[in-house]
Amino acid sequence: MLTDFLPIENGKAIALDQVPQLRFEDFQRRTLQLVEHGAKVVQFFAYADQGAIKLLAVLRTRHLLVAACPAPEVFPSLTRHCEPFHLFEREIAEQYGLRPEGHPWLKMVRYHANQRGVADVFGNDYAEDIPGRYKYYQVAGEEIHEVAVGPVHAGVIEPGHFRFNCIGERVLHLEIQLGYQHRGVEPLMISSPTKRWPIIVEGIAGDTAIGHSLCFAQAMEALSGRPADQGAQRIRSVALELERLANHIGDLGALSGDVAFLPPANYCGRMRGDFLNLTLLLCGNRFGKGLVRPGGVRFSLTEEIRKTLLQRLAELKPQVLHTLDLLFATPSVRARFEECGTVSREDADHLGIVGPAGRASGLDYDVRRAFPTEAYAKLDVRRIVVSTGDVFARAKIRANEVRQSIALLENLLAEPSETATIQPMPSTLAPASLAVTLNEAWRGEVSHCVLTDAQGQLLRYKIKDPSFHNWNGLAMALRNTGISDFPLNNKSFNLSYCGFDL
Amino acid sequence: MQSILLLFIAMLLAPLYAAWILKIKAFFGGKKGPPLLIHYYTLIKLLRKGSVYSTSTTFLFKMGPLVSLTTAAVALMFVPIGGSPSLFSFHGDVIFVLYLLGLGRFFTIAAAMDTASPFEGMGAAREAYFPIICEATLFVMLILFYLLTGELKLSAYFEGLQPLRFWHTAGATLLFVVIALFIVLLTENARVPVDDPATHLELTMIHEVMVLDHSGPDFAMIELGAFFKLFFYSAFIARLIFPFTMGPLAADVALFFAILILIYGIVGVTESIMARYRMDKVPQFVLTSFALAAFATIITLEYIK
Numbered sequence: 001m002l003t004d005f006l007p008i009e010n011g012k013a014i015a016l017d018q019v020p021q022l023r024f025e026d027f028q029r030r031t032l033q034l035v036e037h038g039a040k041v042v043q044f045f046a047y048a049d050q051g052a053i054k055l056l057a058v059l060r061t062r063h064l065l066v067a068a069c070p071a072p073e074v075f076p077s078l079t080r081h082c083e084p085f086h087l088f089e090r091e092i093a094e095q096y097g098l099r100p101e102g103h104p105w106l107k108m109v110r111y112h113a114n115q116r117g118v119a120d121v122f123g124n125d126y127a128e129d130i131p132g133r134y135k136y137y138q139v140a141g142e143e144i145h146e147v148a149v150g151p152v153h154a155g156v157i158e159p160g161h162f163r164f165n166c167i168g169e170r171v172l173h174l175e176i177q178l179g180y181q182h183r184g185v186e187p188l189m190i191s192s193p194t195k196r197w198p199i200i201v202e203g204i205a206g207d208t209a210i211g212h213s214l215c216f217a218q219a220m221e222a223l224s225g226r227p228a229d230q231g232a233q234r235i236r237s238v239a240l241e242l243e244r245l246a247n248h249i250g251d252l253g254a255l256s257g258d259v260a261f262l263p264p265a266n267y268c269g270r271m272r273g274d275f276l277n278l279t280l281l282l283c284g285n286r287f288g289k290g291l292v293r294p295g296g297v298r299f300s301l302t303e304e305i306r307k308t309l310l311q312r313l314a315e316l317k318p319q320v321l322h323t324l325d326l327l328f329a330t331p332s333v334r335a336r337f338e339e340c341g342t343v344s345r346e347d348a349d350h351l352g353i354v355g356p357a358g359r360a361s362g363l364d365y366d367v368r369r370a371f372p373t374e375a376y377a378k379l380d381v382r383r384i385v386v387s388t389g390d391v392f393a394r395a396k397i398r399a400n401e402v403r404q405s406i407a408l409l410e411n412l413l414a415e416p417s418e419t420a421t422i423q424p425m426p427s428t429l430a431p432a433s434l435a436v437t438l439n440e441a442w443r444g445e446v447s448h449c450v451l452t453d454a455q456g457q458l459l460r461y462k463i464k465d466p467s468f469h470n471w472n473g474l475a476m477a478l479r480n481t482g483i484s485d486f487p488l489n490n491k492s493f494n495l496s497y498c499g500f501d502l
Numbered sequence: 503m504q505s506i507l508l509l510f511i512a513m514l515l516a517p518l519y520a521a522w523i524l525k526i527k528a529f530f531g532g533k534k535g536p537p538l539l540i541h542y543y544t545l546i547k548l549l550r551k552g553s554v555y556s557t558s559t560t561f562l563f564k565m566g567p568l569v570s571l572t573t574a575a576v577a578l579m580f581v582p583i584g585g586s587p588s589l590f591s592f593h594g595d596v597i598f599v600l601y602l603l604g605l606g607r608f609f610t611i612a613a614a615m616d617t618a619s620p621f622e623g624m625g626a627a628r629e630a631y632f633p634i635i636c637e638a639t640l641f642v643m644l645i646l647f648y649l650l651t652g653e654l655k656l657s658a659y660f661e662g663l664q665p666l667r668f669w670h671t672a673g674a675t676l677l678f679v680v681i682a683l684f685i686v687l688l689t690e691n692a693r694v695p696v697d698d699p700a701t702h703l704e705l706t707m708i709h710e711v712m713v714l715d716h717s718g719p720d721f722a723m724i725e726l727g728a729f730f731k732l733f734f735y736s737a738f739i740a741r742l743i744f745p746f747t748m749g750p751l752a753a754d755v756a757l758f759f760a761i762l763i764l765i766y767g768i769v770g771v772t773e774s775i776m777a778r779y780r781m782d783k784v785p786q787f788v789l790t791s792f793a794l795a796a797f798a799t800i801i802t803l804e805y806i807k
Contacts, residue, residue, distance in 0.1 A: 330777065
């Protein structure tokens with residue numbers, strides 16, 4: 001009987017029967033041992049294989065580790081020992097109707113009936129108006145007041161419900177309830193024809209179209225044995241960095257706007273558009289939709305476009321650097337950013353925060369460095385970590401990553417990256433296989449996990465956006481912070497609603 | 503007749519000046535900004551709409567905009583525009599005017615509380631808190647002006663050459679008063695760094711959040727009232743920083759309106775070059791105005807002896 005996890009590689013397929021099938025007790029014991037020694041959760045989900053429900057976990061240490069086990073209908077919750085399992089276990093309960101016994105706060109994630117058609121773990125009748133029936137976390141006392149924001153917000157943003165338990169202007173607790181944009185992306189992948197897959201994946205989170213597309217394409221390449229050539233890999237890395245630049249710059253501008261400091265807000269808004277236009281030049285879509293496909297890219301980087309990109313980048317670089325200087329050198333801005341919404345390193349580590357938000361709290365994890373894909377193994381991606389964990393740290397990380405991304409782009413575009421463009425999807429996937437892919441999108445670790453059945457059809461498509469890890473970080477940042485600083489903190493994380501809601 | 507005409511011009515121009523601030527901010531942001539007549543367009547647009555009332559509100563909610571507009575308009579009638587005699591003036595009108603504006607605020611707050619929205623309650627709490635400090639500042643200034651003139655009416659302080667006499671007797675300490683008055687202007691009119699009139703984020707608003715539920719003509723009244731209030735405070739600062747008279751009334755008035763462009767411009771520049779304060783730091787900022795006014799008064803008291 002196997003008792004241990006199997007090390008796997010990012011973006012390499014393995015046969016499903018190679019995945020260690022442990023007994024549940026061994027699975028649980030070993031998982032907790034690993035996380036106690038610093039392993040982090042990448043994926044944890046249930047899937048149905050020939051009528052039997054199984055649990056599969058992907059952990060990361062310096063390697064990616066995988067193991068599976070048969071899923072009991074009721075199992076002792078791992079969250080009691082390790083907080084990062086919290087949302088994963090709620091998701092399993094919601095998707096497959098399995099009950100994690102002793103889970104500290106077992107509530108629904110996205111409000112939908114489970115896929116097996118068994119009794120609902122939360123006792124919900126989904127024919128009813130569910131959100132209204134849920135009892136929110138409450139704080140009692142003389143001067144306590146509760147503020148409910150959303151799901152419909154001022155401004156053009158996604159829907160999400162926020163409950164603040166406040167004492168005066170101070171927030172005691174923030175409860176975040178999402179799920180309003182649940183589209184059922186994971187089952188949709190299974191039921192859709194192959195040619196629709198890339199389109200669906202690009203729509204998981206529109207602002208991370210490249211990040212999710214990369215995860216999808218790498219998984220398909222691994223399962224079909226058709227890797228992208230080096231030219232295509234460089235172009236895809238260019239696209240990922242452009243996506244990072246556009247979003248980071250847009251968010252820095254929005255942060256500036258939230259403290260009513262208008263000049264950088266306006267400049268950044270314009271420059272975000274300029275960077276989106278570079279992606280437009282690359283593939284004809286400002287968000288990079290239609291560029292990344294399994295096996296390569298649909299648009300090659302001609303010499304003419306490469307030179308134009310380099311030239312526009314050279315024009316934008318001094319403007320970007322100047323605006324960042326203006327933002328960070330203004331005392332009244334620093335006064336707002338510093339010591340606002342602090343997430344300590346311990347809390348960030350405890351919650352398993354990833355991406356820039358994690359690096360702002362001193363967690364040194366970047367997929368581009370830890371599990372490099374595409375052209376990143378050949379690039380010098382330096383460590384960028386700040387330890388204060390406040391809004392200032394999160395803004396600073398973004399600013400430093402903007403500088404780094406510009407340098408990476410200059411490097412990537414320095415030499416020609418011609419590639420043969422590809423059109424059709426791979427015809428067949430390897431039967432009974434598993435592929436796990438990770439990429440560092442601008443919010444952090446995006447991961448897709450693909451399982452195929454004996455006929456080479458999709459058995460399970462599991463998607464994880466970094467926001468899935470990080471929403472609790474935002475709730476933590478708001479503790480003991482003024483309620484009027486919520487928009488600022490929210491923007492410093494800028495998490496995805498639709499990436500979470502799937 | 504002349505006072506009525508001037509008052510009419512002031513009321514007509516108040517929205518235009520407010521748009522000038524937007525122009526300045528747009529310039530600093532590298533944008534063209536809205537047209538200078540934007541506020542007139544907005545007011546006309548709002549007046550042509552209907553108002554929407556929540557079923558949970560009472561008559562108080564409908565009274566809020568009406569009272570805040572009328573109090574601001576009546577307050578303007580006591581302002582000696584361009585140093586010319588004001589429409590109304592009586593002994594003790596200073597206190598009357600201050601509490602007239604207080605009455606307007608009371609009804610705005612009452613209307614906000616009437617909606618029972620948690621946002622508006624928060625905004626009302628903030629709106630009730632910060633102006634208290636402003637009131638203290640204004641009363642300290644009142645003490646100073648009373649000691650210097652022996653009068654308790656606005657026209658006695660700001661008419662003709664009186665502001666120039668202030669500079670003669672109080673000297674440079676009057677600068678403190680000007681700065682304090684400017685801070686009061688920023689606070690009372692919900693400008694950066696105290697409040698952000700441009701934000702759409704309910705949780706950070708002070709004044710704006712209280713009027714979220716007002717719509718159509720009601721909202722137009724609130725907007726117009728806000729323009730009057732801004733004009734009210736700016737007019738005093740204009741008289742203080744340019745206390746001279748040219749002789750003919752037309753020239754004085756023209757110059758007064760020119761100085762106003764400068765003051766609104768300074769408001770715009772202030773909003774462009776700094777971020778707003780964190781909510782818990784705002785009282786410290788507003789208290790600065792009190793400290794400055796108190797300083798000026800104490801120094802001047804010694805000086806007069």
